[in-house]
Amino acid sequence: MKIAVLYGTETGNAAMLADDIKSALDGDHDVACADLAAIDPAGLDGQDFHVIVCSTYGDGDVPASAKPFMTKLEALAPKLSHVRFAIFGLGDSEYAETFAHGSMKLAEALVAREAVQVGTRLTHNATADELPEDIALPWIRAILADLEDAV
Numbered sequence: 001m002k003i004a005v006l007y008g009t010e011t012g013n014a015a016m017l018a019d020d021i022k023s024a025l026d027g028d029h030d031v032a033c034a035d036l037a038a039i040d041p042a043g044l045d046g047q048d049f050h051v052i053v054c055s056t057y058g059d060g061d062v063p064a065s066a067k068p069f070m071t072k073l074e075a076l077a078p079k080l081s082h083v084r085f086a087i088f089g090l091g092d093s094e095y096a097e098t099f100a101h102g103s104m105k106l107a108e109a110l111v112a113r114e115a116v117q118v119g120t121r122l123t124h125n126a127t128a129d130e131l132p133e134d135i136a137l138p139w140i141r142a143i144l145a146d147l148e149d150a151v
């Protein structure tokens with residue numbers, strides 16, 4: 001499968017996790033990895049399965065590197081029905097009111113433009129003991145196995 005791992009980050013955690021996901025899937029799949037800062041939502045490729053990793057900053061907002069993507073996405077007409085994506089959120093439950101809202105808002109904005117969300121959004125809590133990759137790698141492997149079974 002052709003997979004585009006895209007990350008939105010402010011201090012690098014989402015970039016590291018995206019890299020871990022790329023490394024785990026390389027070999028079985030054709031995987032590219034990029035910062036959302038370099039991506040125009042209008043150019044998303046229907047041949048790719050998109051795996052998005054996104055943290056949360058400010059008042060439950062997307063992080064700095066995802067902001068231009070989000071702004072362009074919000075200005076886009078709902079015509080992303082060719083885009084399939086799964087999304088994983090990074091956050092911190094110390095921010096109880098806005099825990100992992102960046103990934104939630106990004107998923108909502110994509111779905112509002114008819115992109116198809118595959119699987120459920122999982123999150124990592126920076127306050128918890130667990131490593132993000134220990135949650136994200138089984139999550140993405142299960143999603144890809146389901147997609148391959150469906151073909």
Ligand SMILES: Cc1cc2nc3c(=O)[nH]c(=O)nc-3n(C[C@H](O)[C@H](O)[C@H](O)COP(=O)(O)O)c2cc1C
Nearest residue numbers: 009010011012013014055056060091092095099100
């Ligand atoms: C100034 C600041 C604001 C944050 N705001 C939130 C927030 O509103 N909700 C949340 O769940 N996490 C929040 N976080 C936690 C980050 O999302 C979390 O540490 C994440 O792992 C950072 O990933 P990144 O390095 O990829 O940006 C905040 C962190 C900082 C430093």
